[in-house]
Structure formats: C-alpha cells, structure tokens
Amino acid sequence: MSVIGNEFAKMRHLWIGPIAVVLPLGIAGVTAFRALASGMLGQLEDPDGFGWKILLAGLGLALSLISPLVIAVLSSRLVEIEHAGNGWMLSSTSGATPGRLCRAKFASLGLIIVAATVLQSLILITAGWGIGISSAFPAAHWTAFTVAAVTINLSVLAFHIVLSAKVENQIVCLGVAVIGVFIAVFAPALPGWLQFVTPWGYYELASAAAYVGTDLVYLDIPLLAILVLAVVSAGAFALITARFDRQEA
Template sequence: MTSAALSSAPAPSQRPAAAGTAGSARPAPSARGSRSTRTAPGFFTSVRVEILKMHRLRVLLVTALLVIASVALSSINLFSQSTIKSFDNPAAKPWAMLLLGTAFFNAMTGAVFAAVLASRQTDIEHSGAGWNLASTSGLTPGALCRAKLAALTVVIVPAVVIQNAVLIVFARMMGISVPLDVGPWVTYTILLIAVDLTMCAFHLWLAAVVENQLVVVSAGLLGGFTGAFMLLAPASVARLLPWGYYAVIIPARFVTSGDKTGYEYISPPSAWITGFLILTTLAFAFATHRLDRIER
C-alpha cells in the first residue's frame, strides 16, 4: 500500500468535545447536570404560597370554628352556681380554676386541632400531584413540609392567643371581679403555642407519608384521649409522652389538704419542657430531610 493510499484513508471517528481554554477539549455538560442547577424558590416565597392555599382550603374558617368550640367547652364551669359564688373571692382563686378547666379541654382538643389543620394543608398535595409539581420547581418534599409548618404557625399563634383572650373577657362578663393573674396565663399561653406547634409538626409529617388522611385525623383523636388521660396520670409518666406535655405545661393544680380543697399556682418544669421542644425540633428536621429520599 502506497503512502498516498494511507494518507487518503478516513480518520477514525471521534466523540464531539467542547472547546476549552487554550484549545483543550472537555465533555459537554449532561442534561442531568443542567437540571441540578435549577434554583428552588426561596423559603419565604414557599410560605407565601402555602398561605395562599389556606384561602382556597378555608383553613381560617376551620380554625375559627375550632377556637369557638374550645372557648365554649372551656367556659362551661362558669355557669356552675358553686363557681359563681367564688367570682369575688380572691382566696378561691377563680382564675386558677378557669385556667385548669381550659387546660383540660385543650389537652383533649389540641392534638385534634393540629391534626385537622395539618391534614387539610397536606391532602391537596396528594390529590393534586402537588409533590411532583413542587419538585419540578426545585422544592423538595421536606422543604415543602417545613414551609407548611411555618405557614400554619401564622394561624396557630393568633388562634391560641385569641382563644385565651376571649375566654378571659367572657369570664369578666360573667362576673369574675378578682384581679387577673397575668403571669400564669401568659406562661400557659406561650407554652400551649409551643406544644400545639410540635403536635402540628408531627401530624404534618404523618400527613406527608400517609395518603389516607383518615389516619392523620385518627391519630389526632387518639392523641386527644391520651392528652386528657395524662392529666390524671403521674407527672413522671406524662413527661414521657408527647401528648403528656399538655398536662406538664399547666401552671396550676387542684390540691386537697385535710378538709380543705382549692387551687394553687405552680411552676412548670422548664428543663423538661425545653428538652422536649429541642428534641421535637431536631426530630422534625431529621424526618423532613428523610422525606427527600422518598420517591413519589
């Protein structure tokens, strides 16, 4: 074979390369790499979107109905004749009595309240393929759950404050003339908000991993019964269960000493409550990050 024939032979085919600096060749970026550069919407943008969903889902209406029901249940004792006689007696501590009564009903309804809100806010993602739509915009399921919790916080915080404020105003209208014990009521309101948010975080995670929202609501009902039972259980037992913290945070109790009975204020165990809140926060962060590994 002559040198002319060799020179006329076709060169072997080469893979296309992208020109680099100083003539160096680099592989062209893959489509997968280009998708990974897609920026996810900001956290506050996601929260605003969740708040807009609330208007369509009528979450505010549901919250208002739950607050009205809670106030109605908590104020039942105000119509008792024995309670009415103590309205002007500082020694009877009518505000402590009312606080203990509302804490009992909050223990029963708090978990249900959180379950209903979490289920309503999350069910739309299952029925409308919201998880897939969010992922196409770069929002992972875990990040979406965290945005939902932040949005529901905007609802839960004023709901609890309004609930206790309306109850106090109604008690004044019913005739309680003893000065309000501001400290215990403020303490209980703040701690109740914190426990409600932990319950909401748990039910949000449950609503995300389970498509059947009846499971979420049933868990809320079971939590309500457990929370009410923990009011009668020893404090050492109540501190071991999440629903028991509806009882742990109460800054009042009913005491019996010989022939005397009455109400008194106490200091909730701040170390246990702080530990519980930190633990549940870390658990929710871990659980929502695990959601990102679940294929939908």
C-alpha cells in the same frame, strides 16, 4: 417566602380558616361552660382569685380535648392536597422539594396555630374582666400557660405534618389524633414515661391550676420540660424533613 405564600393560597380552598376558628372559640367555650357550672359567678369577689383559677383549670382540660383533633384536621387537609393532586412532584419541578414543602406548611399553619392559641387566652381574660372578677390578674400564670400551650401545639403540628406526608390515608392520621386526645386527657393515670415520650402527654404538664384535694390552687408549669419538648421536636422535624429532601417526590 413564595412557597409559604403558596400554602396560604391553598388554604383558601380548603376551609382552613373556618376550621382554625374552632380552636380558640371551642376551647374558650368549653372553658367558660365548665367555669360557670362550677359556680364562678357566685365567687367573683373571692380574694384568692377563684375566678381566674377555675378559668385556668378549665382551659387546661379544654386544650387537651380540642387542640389535638383540630391540629390533626388542619395538617391533614393541607397535606392531603399534595397526595391527591401529585403536588409533591409538581412542587419539586419548581424547586420546592418535599421537605421544603413540609417546612412551608409548618410555617404557615404554625402562624395560625400561634394566633389561635394566644387568642383563646385573650378571649377568656377579657371575659374574666368583663364579668367582674375582682381579684388581681395572675399574669405570670397565664403567660406561662400560653407559652406552654403554644409550644405543645406546635410540636403536635410538626408531628402531624410529618405523619400526613408519609401516610396517604388521612383517616389513619385522624385516628392517631383521637389516640392523642386519650393520652392528653388520661395522662395523669398513665406511666410517667408514656407521658413524656408523646407530645400529647405534655398537655397535662401545661395545666396552670387544678384541684388538690378540695382546694383549687395554682400549679407551677415545668417550663424546662416544655423547652426540652420544643428542642426535640424542632430537631426531629428538621432531620426528617431534610431526609424528605433527599427522596424522590
């Protein structure tokens, strides 16, 4: 806990908070803009729940566009300070090995990512009620989406912490994030195996609503696949950071 506390202390000097705010506000803003441009205000009383569907559809796209980049920036900034100030060596002398330090960074940033991801859903749900969507609130679909989004974001976070720890040039890490955005956005057009072997491909699986032909419908999120991603990501992160513990800082 003291190591995690140190990570939060470092964040105060790295603008982690203002950057993290971009995640819920940016995603909610893009989602709301897309929904309004799709004529949501004229269909607030649609009994089939057009308002909730269009918000969920836009939320899935906004998540793919914004989350990979913001998570990469947050990870890069919190890890880069160790490269710049020989922090790996300094932390090792106090008992915090590189692997332990990476796990502390994941825990501290993970709390922020979870809070931001839940907040983006709450902002849009509140906005939906506030503007007068009259159809029943689809709690199951919103809950499934939020759980899936949290899981995928944490998997991407784990990947970027490891990558930033191994590669000192953080421009490389941000470049990988840009590639991740392309994978996330264009996942439906990619071979199926590529969609499942990268964490960014799972953003498409988290879509809870989309157009099928001319009809806007709810989609069933494959929570089992998301669970597999969580298990694989957690196992890989644990193994890799354990190897960091056995290496010299």
